[in-house]
Amino acid sequence: MPGETTCVKCDQPIKGRIIAALGKYWHPEHFICQSCNLPITGDKFNQKDGLPYCEEDYAKLYLKKCGACGNPIKEKVIMALGKEWHEEHFVCTICGKKLAGMNFFEKDGAPYCQNDYNNKFAPKCNNCRKPIIDIAILALGEKWHQDCFKCSKCDKPIMDPTFEVVDEKPICATCSGI
Ligand SMILES: [Zn+2]
Ligand SMILES: [Zn+2]
Ligand SMILES: [Zn+2]
Ligand SMILES: [Zn+2]
Ligand SMILES: [Zn+2]
Ligand SMILES: [Zn+2]
Structure with missing residues (x-):
């Protein structure tokens, strides 16, 4: 009937209060959340494919969930x-x-x-016990910072692949006279 406003949900004419939302007209009792079927009151709601959802259900159904707390992410x-x-x-x-x-x-x-x-x-240095971020020296079954793998006599870092072990401690080639 021309001039008559029909509800998009039930296709019946609307008498009395009309809800105009999402570019359509609704009976107040038919403008409901598509998930929980509760009437949507106030102007806080979301829509999906032209149908209204209450904020809570929309968040539950369509928003990304946080990897830590599992709740929907409404902001960034x-x-x-x-x-x-x-x-x-x-x-x-x-x-x-x-x-x-x-x-x-x-x-x-x-x-x-x-x-x-x-x-x-990170692997820990056997000398200073701090984590080794860059190059780890593997020697005597342990890991070492380059600077922490030192000759037990002259206290200089051993850069040479050749060294001697005395009492489970490394001695550089210079000190051991190999
Ligand atoms: Zn209706
Ligand atoms: Zn709902
Ligand atoms: Zn979270
Ligand atoms: Zn931290
Ligand atoms: Zn170290
Ligand atoms: Zn030495």
Whole structure:
């Protein structure tokens, strides 16, 4: 009937209050969330394919979930390690420092800051016990910083591939006179 307003949901004419939303007209009782079927009140709702959803269900159904807390991400999404994260939840697994936009390291799908990654996963030097980031010297069944693998007599780093071992301590070629 011309001039008559029909509800897009039930196709019946609307008498009384009309909801105009998403470019269509609705009975107030038919303007409902497509997921929980509760009437949408106020103007806070989302739409998908022209149908209304309450904010909560829309977030549950269509927003990316955070890799840390599992909740929908309504604000900025951080993409990292093949997952999406809340900016405030993409943090170092150990110290909790925010890693968005920073250098970070990954182990078993978890993010780490550089310090904690090195402390936890880099090999430790047998002399100073600190993590070895660059070149590790493999000698006497242990790992060493280049500067930490020293002659036990002259205390200089042993660069030569030839050295002697006395009492399980290395002695450089110069000191041992090989
Ligand atoms: Zn209706
Ligand atoms: Zn709902
Ligand atoms: Zn989160
Ligand atoms: Zn950290
Ligand atoms: Zn060292
Ligand atoms: Zn020496």
